[in-house]
């Protein structure tokens with residue numbers, strides 16, 4: 001960490017308190033441009049909003065020309081609020097209530113991906129021939145991929161999508177309904193995938209399905225290959241979106257099929273860090289554990305997935321063996337931010353940063369223990385601005401009768 005970086009982080013901690021999420025506008029735009037350049041067209045890339053829904057983040061992403069994949073009415077509302085026009089919004093293939101699907105019909109959305117029977121029923125019942133809707137069908141290809149079992153979404157026993165064997169009937173039903181235009185087969189294999197091989201296998205499944213559907217008179221036009229490309233949390237070197245996209249393009253050459261992608265983590269992870277202050281050291285047989293003011297309520301990725309993010313001292317890189325655990329302050333022993341770090345010289349009051357938390361960081365924060373959620377700030381042009389105020393105590397009981 002350079003001197004200027006640490007000065008700025010210390011200034012943010014003083015002005016805004018800790019824990020605070022710090023995003024870099026330059027970094028999130030650079031990561032987006034890597035995808036856009038590899039795809040040759042911003043319209044093939046849809047940021048998965050679930051990774052980070054801060055309005056300032058979404059506005060920046062909107063400015064790059066890419067689209068956005070939303071999973072809920074709330075994510076859709078945020079995308080609209082941030083300025084995404086309806087035709088750049090993709091209602092994604094995750095479990096949705098019938099109401100969310102109905103609201104998506106005839107509303108100008110670029111694509112609505114259906115992934116369960118009740119979603120198909122809702123789309124058929126609300127289809128509006130005067131305002132047709134492009135439809136995708138999510139397939140469960142039976143592939144294991146993802147950094148943790150909870151992040152594998154394409155395997156046979158996953159709750160998402162249709163069995164390949166069921167797709168032809170669903171496709172025919174959609175095609176026979178005025179106001180629905182089935183055009184896309186979709187997969188999302190999982191999250192944190194570090195090899196391209198799972199997409200290759202998914203393409204085998206999708207190409208065979210598309211072949212079969214060609215006879216239906218309503219051919220598949222496009223594959224939505226979801227998100228899932230990982231980042232290496234232990235280094236600065238990531239799997240390259242260009243390798244994924246060019247590999248897919250090669251497989252689709254001559255088929256007339258196009259493809260799109262829904263990256264979340266690989267656009268946002270590197271663009272965020274979590275700033276936290278050490279509350280106290282607890283010595284355990286000569287080895288300290290550091291208890292800091294960020295807990296699993298602020299950053300859940302270690303508790304949920306055992307994810308080990310790099311953790312550094314803002315004031316410098318202390319030496320010593322990698323034996324120091326970094327713990328949160330809440331009332332559970334599972335409240336851990338990371339384990340086995342070289343942070344021996346760190347003292348109470350010192351600042352730490354948890355790296356690469358721009359994706360699935362703040363969006364997974366909770367109010368457990370009645371802890372107000374952290375502030376979020378954006379670094380822009382060498383300075384910072386608050387893009388979400390830290391929650392106040394009053395925020396904690398908003399909507400509850402207080403007398």
Ligand SMILES: Cc1ncc(COP(=O)(O)O)c(C=O)c1O
Pocket residue numbers: 048050051069092093094188190191192226227228229262263264265266359
């Ligand atoms: C349908 C869909 N698309 C895209 C993504 C984004 O995945 P990632 O952040 O791993 O790129 C997800 C994540 O769960 C998803 O469910």
